[in-house]
Amino acid sequence: MTSTNTSSTVDADRRTATGQGIRPRPSRALLALGALATATALLSLLPLAYVIGATAETGWGTAAELIFRPRVGELLVNTLLLVACTVPLCIVIGVGGAWLVERTQLAGARWWSLALAAPLAIPAFVNSYGWVSVVPSLGGLHAGVLIATLSYFPLVYIPVAATLTRLDPALEESAAALGLGPWAVFRRVVLPQLRLAISGGSLLVGLHLLAEYGAFAMIQFDTFTTAIMSQYQSTFNGVAGSMLAGVLVLLCFLMLWLEARTRGRARLSRIGSGSQALPPRARLHRFQAPAQLALVAVTVLAFVLPVSFVLRWAFAGRPGTWVADDLLTALAQTLGYASAGAVVTVILAFPLAFLAVRHSTVFSRFLELSNYVTSSMPGIVVGLAFVTISIRVVPDLYQSAAVLITAYSLLFLPRALVSLRSGLAQAPPELEEAAQTLGWHPAMAFVRVTLRLSAPAAAGGAALVFLAVVNELTATLLLAPNGTRTLATAFWSKSSEINYTGAAPYALLMIVLSMPMTYILFRQSRKVAGQ
Structure with a gap:
């Protein structure tokens, strides 16, 4: 009888240790990632809350008059x-x-x-x-x-x-x-x-x-x-x-x-790799x-x-069209905001991607999908939401770089999220566990294995966000601090004045900076396709 009880106790402990039976308590790192992901999801819902709140505050009678x-x-x-x-x-x-x-x-x-x-x-x-x-x-x-x-x-x-x-x-x-x-x-x-x-x-x-x-x-x-x-x-x-x-x-x-x-x-996927033959190519003839x-x-x-x-x-145009100071200022501010937006967006996307890949639950999927709500909204709506919220709640942040970078991050977060999910999927947790069995601290194993393997995907997502910020116009017009002059806003200012020669250099720089984004997007699609 005693032997049976002892065996049952050992089996219960073993089931607990291997994840069966009672689930182990989440680590502090996982709780921190969950808190960051939740905060990001709540932040991403602010524009939708702004639209709903504005409608409720206006009242149905006035709203109906303005809409119909x-x-x-x-x-x-x-x-x-x-x-x-x-x-x-x-x-x-x-x-x-x-x-x-x-x-x-x-x-x-x-x-x-x-x-x-x-x-x-x-x-x-x-x-x-x-x-x-x-x-x-x-x-x-x-x-x-x-x-x-x-x-x-x-x-x-x-x-x-x-x-x-x-x-x-x-x-x-x-x-x-x-x-x-x-x-x-x-x-x-x-x-x-x-x-x-x-x-x-x-x-x-x-x-x-x-x-x-x-x-x-x-x-x-x-x-x-x-x-x-x-x-x-x-x-x-x-x-x-x-x-x-x-x-x-x-x-x-x-x-x-x-x-x-x-x-x-309908199910459109297949099991296995399928035929390795090249797809048939039709002859065009005439x-x-x-x-x-x-x-x-x-x-x-x-x-x-x-x-x-x-x-x-x-x-x-005239030689004065290519004014070095104006172009360099616009280029520098564009690169600065684009770099900051890319870094912040990747940081915000990482907890969401990590939970979606490593700890997929209904809640983690909800957190991930909530970020697509804001990204589907036009920049004008996101800009208006942050203008209104910053004026009413934190007036000191109105037309600040922090608000503008936050808007960029919410608008373009899925670009980083999709890339990070792909990168983390290629870094299975078993590799971290193997590193820990070799004596590495869990944090060191995470940095040396998971972060290292997902770094290329993070860089790709950051590049896409970077070049999306370069071409962003409406949110920048609404939220940029006084004196901000990005390539897009400088181009818009010149073209609005029918100064086509003055706007051309800024347009040309945007095209030059956008070419890498197009190539990255093209290569990523080919990579997914196995080319």
Whole structure:
């Protein structure tokens, strides 16, 4: 009897030590990471709380008067038409370009794969500046669709091209063996497997359309974002601006819901590595020349012409256009804010990524997903939220660098979060445990193993955040301290004065700084695809 009790006690202790039965108490380090992640999640929900609070404070009667009026209806029609026209065009160009590059015997396919991603390096407001400087009469819905499509179709092209490279060709070969033609194989086999990439890319295009300010303000095409900014700059009417921001947030959530519905629940993954054969490439024959001409047209309109417009103005102006002090000041402040934003964002993202990978629970998933709420909101809404909160709660921080960097971090945190999750997944906890068995202190094992293995992913995420901050305009206009002059705000100041020659150097520097981001994004998509 005594032997049995002793055995049971030993077994219970063993189960506790191995994680069975009673769970061990979390360590202080894990509790600290949980507290930091919770604080970040709460901070990220402030813009949403601002919109809800502003609506409640206004009262339903006043809010209804401000929302259900002809001006809001006009903005809603403009915005919905913009999205309805631009997103399908981006899908057609993105999917068509990806299929030509990845699945046909297209001459110069590798070169075209980079050329079709290159337009993403040009900020949309710089693209608009290039076109308006040559065609001053450009304006209205058709101009907005043109500029938005040329600026954002790579957001569909890049994920679709990456997906095409990793599809199992055995499925297409089986479909062809059953007698389906090339078009039927693409429509019934390939296209359903691209649904996730198309819906995700379309969501990004839609959210960018809702958030964009500079590109549409320059062609005088009114959307919710341009109206909110005009309201803020002219009368600082917080009530009217807040109601417009509330409608804009509802549109963002509607897009998220539509993307989730479009994505569906069908299982599109496979078990195992699948066939190692290269995917089949269709012969273009007489369509080789039309395909080349179509890609040339897209590349020229989306990249070559805007860059040539910028170069033309940059080197056609007076020598005083390239004023070293002004350019160096703007470049230095841009690099400073971008570096600080990248570092702070990675620091805030690390606890969330660590809990999501190492301690996945319902709560940790909630903390992670809450950060996508703010990132889906336009910068104008986040900027208004921080303006209002800082004035009412901490007036000493109004228009301070701390508030601006915090807004950057919340806007671009998912860029670092996704990269960090990938890096931490490649650093399994067993490696830390092995290091500890060799006598290393747990903290030293964490630093020497986990942090070291996840450092490249953290650097990649920081680079993406860095270059996103370089091109950020609306939140910077609202929150930047007095005297701040980044490349984006300096460019906007010059272009708003119709000083195209003065704005060109700042636009050129932004393009030069954005090229690495485009290449990093392109290479990351290829890495995921196993290329």
